[in-house]
Amino acid sequence: MIIFYFSATGNSLSAAKRIGGDLVSIPQVIESEHLEYKDDVIGLIFPIYSLRPPKMVRRFADYVTRNIRYTNKNAKSNYRSYLLKALQNDYGLAMQEDEESARQVVAQEAIKMQAIAQSEAVEQKRRKV
Numbered sequence: 155m156i157i158f159y160f161s162a163t164g165n166s167l168s169a170a171k172r173i174g175g176d177l178v179s180i181p182q183v184i185e186s187e188h189l190e191y192k193d194d195v196i197g198l199i200f201p202i203y204s205l206r207p208p209k210m211v212r213r214f215a216d217y218v219t220r221n222i223r224y225t226n227k228n229a230k231s232n233y234r235s236y237l238l239k240a241l242q243n244d245y246g247l248a249m250q251e252d253e254e255s256a257r258q259v260v261a262q263e264a265i266k267m268q269a270i271a272q273s274e275a276v277e278q279k280r281r282k283v
């Protein structure tokens with residue numbers, strides 16, 4: 155088992171040590187060139203700051219997730235080396251930005267449709283008066 159951990163004052167590290175396995179510090183992974191980790195079980199341990207994970211943990215989880223999603227979407231073969239390349243170059247970031255732009259376009263269209271529906275309702279009401 156590999157446990158990625160973040161710990162500012164040592165409590166999360168102490169919990170990780172009790173669980174056992176290979177412990178890997180998230181700040182060290184972020185700084186390091188080594189991006190290949192292989193195990194059947196992978197854990198994540200971190201404290202809660204203001205009701206959510208610390209920013210560094212959120213950024214790390216986001217970076218890993220988007221590159222796994224990118225690889226799931228695009229890798230036709232050789233998944234492992236594809237994922238490594240995606241992580242090294244953060245290919246998932248551009249995909250995530252495109253998805254966000256597409257979401258914004260859909261949201262803007264929905265707002266426009268709502269405005270049209272509202273003005274039509276007002277017009278219908280005016281005609282009835």
Ligand SMILES: Cc1cc2nc3c(=O)[nH]c(=O)nc-3n(C[C@H](O)[C@H](O)[C@H](O)COP(=O)(O)O)c2cc1C
Pocket residue numbers: 160161162163164165166167200201202203204205206
């Ligand atoms: C700035 C800050 C915000 C915190 N916010 C929360 C919180 O929202 N909820 C909570 O249960 N604990 C909160 N805590 C307590 C920490 O999660 C707790 O002390 C934790 O054991 C620290 O882990 P660490 O020693 O691995 O850094 C907060 C601690 C700090 C320093």
